[in-house]
Amino acid sequence: xxxxxxxxxxxxxxxxxxxxxxxxxxxxxxxxxxxxxxxxxxxxxxxxxxxxxxxxxxxxxxxxxxxxxxxxxxxxxxxxxxxxxxxxxxxxxxxxxxxxxxxxxxxxxxxxxxxxxxxxxxxxxxxxxxxxxxxxxxxxxxxxxxxxxxxxxxxxxxxxxxxxxxxxxxxxxxxxxxxxxxxxxxxxxxxxxxxxxxxxxxxxxxxxxxxxxxxx
Amino acid sequence: xxxxxxxxxxxxxxxxxxxxxxxxxxxxxxxxxxxxxxxxxxxxxxxxxxxxxxxxxxxxxxxxxxxxxxxxxxxxxxxxxxxxxxxxxxxxxxxxxxxxxxxxxxxxxxxxxxxxxxxxxxxxxxxxxxxxxxxxxxxxxxxxxxxxxxxxxxxxxxxxxxxxxxxxxxxxxxxxxxxxxxxxxxxxxxxxxxxxxxxxxxxxxxxxxxxxxxxxxxxxxxxxxxxxxxxxxxxxxxxxxxxxxxxxxxxxxxxxxxx
Amino acid sequence: xxxxxxxxxxxxxxxxxxxxxxxxxxxxxxxxxxxxxxxxxxxxxxxxxxxxxxxxxxxxxxxxxxxxxxxxxxxxxxxxxxxxxxxxxxxxxxxxxxxxxxxxxxxxxxxxxxxxxxxxxxxxxxxxxxxxxxxxxxxxxxxxxxxxxxxxxxxxxxxxxxxxxxxxxxxxxxxxxxxxxxxxxxxxxxxxxxxxxxxxxxxxxxxxxxxxxxxxxxxxxxxxxxxxxxxxxxxxxx
Numbered sequence: 168x169x170x171x172x173x174x175x176x177x178x179x180x181x182x183x184x185x186x187x188x189x190x191x192x193x194x195x196x197x198x199x200x201x202x203x204x205x206x207x208x209x210x211x212x213x214x215x216x217x218x219x220x221x222x223x224x225x226x227x228x229x230x231x232x233x234x235x236x237x238x239x240x241x242x243x244x245x246x247x248x249x250x251x252x253x254x255x256x257x258x259x260x261x262x263x264x265x266x267x268x269x270x271x272x273x274x275x276x277x278x279x280x281x282x283x284x285x286x287x288x289x290x291x292x293x294x295x296x297x298x299x300x301x302x303x304x305x306x307x308x309x310x311x312x313x314x315x316x317x318x319x320x321x322x323x324x325x326x327x328x329x330x331x332x333x334x335x336x337x338x339x340x341x342x343x344x345x346x347x348x349x350x351x352x353x354x355x356x357x358x359x360x361x362x363x364x365x366x367x368x369x370x371x372x373x374x375x376x377x378x379x380x381x382x383x
Numbered sequence: 384x385x386x387x388x389x390x391x392x393x394x395x396x397x398x399x400x401x402x403x404x405x406x407x408x409x410x411x412x413x414x415x416x417x418x419x420x421x422x423x424x425x426x427x428x429x430x431x432x433x434x435x436x437x438x439x440x441x442x443x444x445x446x447x448x449x450x451x452x453x454x455x456x457x458x459x460x461x462x463x464x465x466x467x468x469x470x471x472x473x474x475x476x477x478x479x480x481x482x483x484x485x486x487x488x489x490x491x492x493x494x495x496x497x498x499x500x501x502x503x504x505x506x507x508x509x510x511x512x513x514x515x516x517x518x519x520x521x522x523x524x525x526x527x528x529x530x531x532x533x534x535x536x537x538x539x540x541x542x543x544x545x546x547x548x549x550x551x552x553x554x555x556x557x558x559x560x561x562x563x564x565x566x567x568x569x570x571x572x573x574x575x576x577x578x579x580x581x582x583x584x585x586x587x588x589x590x591x592x593x594x595x596x597x598x599x600x601x602x603x604x605x606x607x608x609x610x611x612x613x614x615x616x617x618x619x620x621x622x623x624x625x626x627x628x629x630x631x632x633x634x635x636x637x638x639x640x641x642x
Numbered sequence: 643x644x645x646x647x648x649x650x651x652x653x654x655x656x657x658x659x660x661x662x663x664x665x666x667x668x669x670x671x672x673x674x675x676x677x678x679x680x681x682x683x684x685x686x687x688x689x690x691x692x693x694x695x696x697x698x699x700x701x702x703x704x705x706x707x708x709x710x711x712x713x714x715x716x717x718x719x720x721x722x723x724x725x726x727x728x729x730x731x732x733x734x735x736x737x738x739x740x741x742x743x744x745x746x747x748x749x750x751x752x753x754x755x756x757x758x759x760x761x762x763x764x765x766x767x768x769x770x771x772x773x774x775x776x777x778x779x780x781x782x783x784x785x786x787x788x789x790x791x792x793x794x795x796x797x798x799x800x801x802x803x804x805x806x807x808x809x810x811x812x813x814x815x816x817x818x819x820x821x822x823x824x825x826x827x828x829x830x831x832x833x834x835x836x837x838x839x840x841x842x843x844x845x846x847x848x849x850x851x852x853x854x855x856x857x858x859x860x861x862x863x864x865x866x867x868x869x870x871x872x873x874x875x876x877x878x879x880x
Contacts, residue, residue, distance in 0.1 A: 227842065324712070326711075359715075362714060467768070478765075482763055
């Protein structure tokens with residue numbers, strides 16, 4: 168194997184991996200904020216409008232392919248005059264989709280907290296908001312952790328799609344290098360290994376964290 | 384071997400690694416005879432019962448039904464579940480937790496084996512099922528799903544299901560242990576009725592009074608061995624082994640305590 | 643409404659290509675899902691073998707299929723395999739790629755479905771003289787299916803959505819078809835809105851049905867053991 172090719176592959180995949188990690192971290196942050204905020208809102212209120220709005224958001228984004236949604240956001244908004252950069256579109260797009268997923272994860276987590284906890288919190292005179300923040304949320308987050316880990320892994324894999332809107336992540340760089348060198352199998356094989364490393368690291372990290380927190 | 388011997392259990396043993404649950408148990412059963420296995424929990428009585436039809440294949444010894452070796456081929460190798468199927472069809476088994484088919488109605492629960500194993504037609508099997516359900520006083524429940532029935536009713540369906548095999552031998556594995564006390568009676572009544580018909584049975588049970596009434600012979604097991612055996616009357620009223628005396632006393636005490 | 647009027651004006655131009663794309667999406671979905679089911683059965687069979695090497699192979703497969711993005715697998719199948727002398731048509735590469743990845747998820751569904759059954763069911767069936775095949779077919783499968791139906795449906799809709807990734811290996815399915823229409827018409831918003839709606843009305847009913855099935859299952863009494871709500875399961879279904 169030619170060492171200049173090797174260097175080119177390492178450079179391309181490493182810089183791609185940095186972008187992949189940035190997109191993942193950004194989208195994860197957006198998704199978690201949306202997820203926590205909306206699931207907490209839905210938990211604390213019985214207002215029909217809030218519930219319906221959350222439901223519509225979740226159903227709309229969970230039933231449309233990520234790629235289609237990214238195209239809609241990137242090309243569609245541009246036509247309206249909002250030109251998002253590839254990176255912003257990638258983070259926003261995947262984050263919005265992720266929000267729809269994490270809402271349901273958090274909601275299931277909160278529901279997994281035994282109902283006696285809320286009753287006991289009320290009985291010591293906590294307001295509903297305080298009870299949620301101090302009692303339900305910390306326990307619910309622990310229940311939600313395994314599913315959040317699965318979501319984070321799925322998100323890393325989904326970042327490969329933002330190559331299609333020209334964000335210079337692993338697959339985008341790999342494809343460019345293949346066009347120059349025609350070393351298809353080697354380069355895509357190496358890309359696969361990088362993804363495998365990233366996803367397995369997250370899986371390991373989450374299971375470590377789970378053990379630390381002793382999630383039942 | 385006398386021609387009226389139905390079941391022959393010879394030196395049956397079962398161990399998991401170094402741990403032996405069953406240490407050489409032998410007994411035989413004549414046609415129409417009823418034997419009750421009693422003993423403290425962990426004594427190996429359930430394992431012994433489940434070794435008879437090879438649900439828990441023994442690691443030593445032999446089981447013969449009507450002279451035919453169960454679970455082993457002529458070269459001594461263990462049979463697969465496929466090869467065992469026709470032999471198991473001749474042995475009906477009633478489980479502690481019923482294990483009815485939850486996806487089938489009561490009639491189909493009883494009719495499944497006759498149709499699929501014995502090759503009865505749909506109508507013949509349904510007719511047989513209805514007869515057997517009537518016999519266990521559940522004719523009116525034939526179209527229900529099992530989960531709509533009480534535990535006692537479910538166990539009676541399970542008995543009808545075992546009878547539908549037209550088995551040479553019936554095995555009962557603590558048939559009333561999972562039941563609420565008020566439901567035990569109806570199941571025991573059905574088993575007593577079967578006993579009256581002269582069916583061969585091996586029963587594992589905790590109900591000593593019931594064992595006395597139904598069984599011709601009682602085998603007391605402890606620590607994976609047979610400690611004492613004999614006619615029901617003599618074993619229960621005139622126990623010899625200290626371990627058996629102790630067991631019967633503690634049962635009697637508990638019964639008094641309960642009442 | 644301008645969205646509707648744009649659609650109305652262009653429908654004769656767009657419809658043929660969109661319908662062709664939709665057909666391809668359905669073909670990819672059906673093909674990929676069938677392949678995934680077959681491979682999942684094979685994987686579960688391998689897992690049930692006593693042979694440690696065979697089981698290790700199965701586990702490596704599952705790790706690869708879950709850890710690598712579908713896009714990478716499709717690129718490897720479509721662009722890299724020709725270098726090894728095997729050229730697959732894009733459509734076939736898409737079906738194989740989707741099938742290979744979803745086999746791992748569906749294997750999990752199958753296993754969970756059978757594991758949910760009490761061990762006594764198998765024992766009682768064998769004790770009554772049913773053969774192992776009859777036991778599987780008459781007793782275990784009909785019960786396990788109840789547990790599998792909803793998650794299988796969820797996986798089917800996920801696979802349908804992921805079939806859009808085949809656009810990136812030039813399979814002219816719905817997403818690529820609409821991208822091509824967009825680059826001619828310069829009307830990205832209406833085109834992708836329409837596409838998104840088409841996907842939505844395929845996926846949404848399935849997810850509603852899955853939820854109804856799951857609800858029925860939960861109110862089905864025989865499982866008397868009360869359990870904590872299963873977070874992962876609930877997530878997959880909502």
